[in-house]
Amino acid sequence: MPFRDIAAKELAKIFSVLAHPDRVRIIEELGAGEKDVNSLQAVLGVSHSRTSQNLAVLRTNRIVTERRDGRHVFYRLSQPELAGWILEGLRFIEGDAQASEARLNAFEKARQKWGSEAAGELLFTNRD
Amino acid sequence: MPFRDIAAKELAKIFSVLAHPDRVRIIEELGAGEKDVNSLQAVLGVSHSRTSQNLAVLRTNRIVTERRDGRHVFYRLSQPELAGWILEGLRFIEGDAQASEARLNAFEKARQKWGSEAAGELLFTNRD
DNA sequence: TTCATATATGCATATATTTGCATCTGATTG
DNA sequence: CAATCAGATGCAAATATATGCATATATGAA
Numbered sequence: 001m002p003f004r005d006i007a008a009k010e011l012a013k014i015f016s017v018l019a020h021p022d023r024v025r026i027i028e029e030l031g032a033g034e035k036d037v038n039s040l041q042a043v044l045g046v047s048h049s050r051t052s053q054n055l056a057v058l059r060t061n062r063i064v065t066e067r068r069d070g071r072h073v074f075y076r077l078s079q080p081e082l083a084g085w086i087l088e089g090l091r092f093i094e095g096d097a098q099a100s101e102a103r104l105n106a107f108e109k110a111r112q113k114w115g116s117e118a119a120g121e122l123l124f125t126n127r128d
Numbered sequence: 129m130p131f132r133d134i135a136a137k138e139l140a141k142i143f144s145v146l147a148h149p150d151r152v153r154i155i156e157e158l159g160a161g162e163k164d165v166n167s168l169q170a171v172l173g174v175s176h177s178r179t180s181q182n183l184a185v186l187r188t189n190r191i192v193t194e195r196r197d198g199r200h201v202f203y204r205l206s207q208p209e210l211a212g213w214i215l216e217g218l219r220f221i222e223g224d225a226q227a228s229e230a231r232l233n234a235f236e237k238a239r240q241k242w243g244s245e246a247a248g249e250l251l252f253t254n255r256d
Numbered sequence: 257t258t259c260a261t262a263t264a265t266g267c268a269t270a271t272a273t274t275t276g277c278a279t280c281t282g283a284t285t286g
Numbered sequence: 287c288a289a290t291c292a293g294a295t296g297c298a299a300a301t302a303t304a305t306g307c308a309t310a311t312a313t314g315a316a
Contacts, residue, residue, distance in 0.1 A: 016271095020271090020272085046273095047273085047274075047275095049273085049274075049275080049276095050272085050273065050274085053272085053273085054272095070281065070282070071280070071281045071282065
């Protein structure tokens with residue numbers, strides 16, 4: 001298989017791992033620092049099983065790393081810049097001329113809360 | 129729906145559009161400039177129907193834009209920086225310590241052919 | 257009509273979501 | 287110090303839904 005196809009396949013694979021709202025949220029949350037499964041579940045507002053299973057997908061693909069402490073398992077991003085990269089992706093949605101006002105508003109807020117507009121700033125900093 | 133969820137959902141949507149090897153390849157090809165369907169099909173080495181269907185996905189999600197000229201339809205990236213952003217994503221695969229040697233080789237070559245390692249360089253430049 | 261491209265249909269495969277159960281760990285009690 | 291209990295997490299089976307792909311058919315320009 002030509003190298004281009006290998007690389008394209010791998011990239012597509014990564015994208016498919018990221019192609020789930022829960023997993024995007026998880027990565028964004030972990031961009032602010034490690035969290036245990038329960039906290040993540042609470043923030044996402046979904047079932048613990050769903051949280052756990054999406055974490056498993058991220059874990060299997062080495063997007064996150066786990067650390068056990070007592071009965072809690074803490075997750076963190078294997079590569080913290082990943083969160084920043086994802087955040088940058090927002091601009092490709094915003095660039096869409098037909099993006100609705102509500103959507104644009106959401107992005108604006110998300111950028112403010114999740115991270116910074118500065119290109120060089122790669123980590124999410126604020127909470128709310 | 130909280131703004132975070134909206135943004136996460138939209139991001140996940142984009143990722144799912146990108147989560148297909150053919151579509152990644154198409155975006156990479158278009159990163160070098162516009163191309164008509166036939167050329168794309170030839171480069172990808174897949175059926176015309178498959179090419180057309182994947183272009184439809186990209187078109188529907190406004191990743192690409194079409195221009196008709198006679199009986200040929202030329203596609204180009206709506207937002208050329210998208211190709212660069214995708215290329216940047218390669219490093220998250222490479223960061224994976226367990227990436228196989230073959231894979232790493234493919235990425236190395238891909239980077240050389242498709243674009244540059246420099247962070248600021250956002251477009252694919254070379255052909256081969 | 258022919259060439260270039262798009263779309264529709266149907267089937268196979270993959271992915272997501274829920275429900276229920278298993279396991280591990282730390283705390284409590286007898 | 288067991289024996290037991292509850293919390294935290296993972297995993298599996300069942301079902302629903304989505305996606306990919308080939309084949310066939312349609313549009314539209316030359």
